[in-house]
């Protein structure tokens with residue numbers, strides 16, 4: 001266990017010893033109207049812009065200007081295979097093999113495409129299990145899949161809920177649900193790191209449990225990718241999806257990631273939606289050939305992708321590739337551990353942290369309940385130069401991101417919170 005001390009000197013000393021400290025300068029830090037740097041704690045919502053990004057996008061704009069359609073083959077980074085330049089780094093970030101990973105579409109779209117292939121309900125096995133406080137888009141998506149297949153979206157949805165008076169989910173309770181209803185569950189779809197509580201689930205444990213009962217298992221890793229060490233391949237999950245605009249710093253609405261486990265890479269029996277980008281690259285432009293499925297996650301692509309968005313992803317992934325997810329997670333644990341330490345000093349009668357205490361069961365985000373607080377507290381934090389976010393009914397989410405947040409940021413955040421609470 002790392003040891004922490006209160007006082008600014010500890011924060012400054014930790015920043016001095018931080019091998020990743022210089023990366024902060026590689027990002028644009030938002031400022032207030034007086035030009036003072038804000039304390040940005042919402043990398044879990046929209047990651048900051050790497051300074052590199054502009055040059056990467058400008059390169060593609062320039063090649064488009066100079067080459068027009070020839071850029072597909074003649075651009076410095078040719079557009080036809082552009083997504084391939086992202087694969088290896090992205091696979092490294094999520095702990096997958098290159099054949100298992102593709103960057104395409106946006107998150108909820110990918111979730112639907114995965115359900116087209118991995119939600120195959122029958123008359124007796126048609127239910128979908130999600131966590132009770134799943135991200136709304138995920139809940140809406142699975143409900144619509146149930147309706148699409150002619151099932152009732154209330155009857156068909158099973159919620160893994162926390163116990164009364166608790167916030168976090170327990171695996172024993174999931175086991176009970178599966179023992180009782182496992183035969184009726186077609187798909188288990190869980191947010192790998194819950195957006196609200198920050199609980200990082202044991203993906204492998206959930207997958208093994210689900211598979212034991214004959215369910216397919218997928219994860220939405222929007223809050224996991226770039227935040228925790230995911231090991232998607234080893235988890236054995238059938239599929240996973242994630243976005244790139246949160247911890248992966250690739251810009252608002254940027255393209256999303258998708259993982260399909262290697263064991264499905266060559267399957268032709270899976271139901272899927274297809275387009276010309278799921279077709280064999282060698283014969284794609286013959287135009288009149290019968291459909292020939294690309295193997296691996298690439299085979300789920302539909303369209304030729306937006307290069308400008310991919311350029312932003314590439315800039316960001318280059319940073320992740322250079323740093324490595326191990327080093328990042330190591331700092332993250334120290335930084336968030338420090339954050340937890342300072343919050344606890346405020347007293348449990350004032351503040352409750354609902355995120356798991358065990359660093360293996362969370363990423364960098366802490367979800368904080370302030371006793372008797374309402375949204376005005378969050379507004380005052382914003383006025384004090386802290387960008388955090390408020391999630392009803394009473395939670396402030398703060399995510400010190402190891403790539404660009406410092407120990408001093410965390411110290412200042414808690415000092416300002418302290419000032420407001422007084």
Ligand SMILES: *Cc1c(COP(=O)(O)O)cnc(C)c1O
Pocket residue numbers: 106107108109135137138191195220222223243
């Ligand atoms: C951020 C997030 C989304 C957002 O979906 P988009 O399709 O990118 O708009 C969906 N699900 C989860 C779990 C998220 O964290």
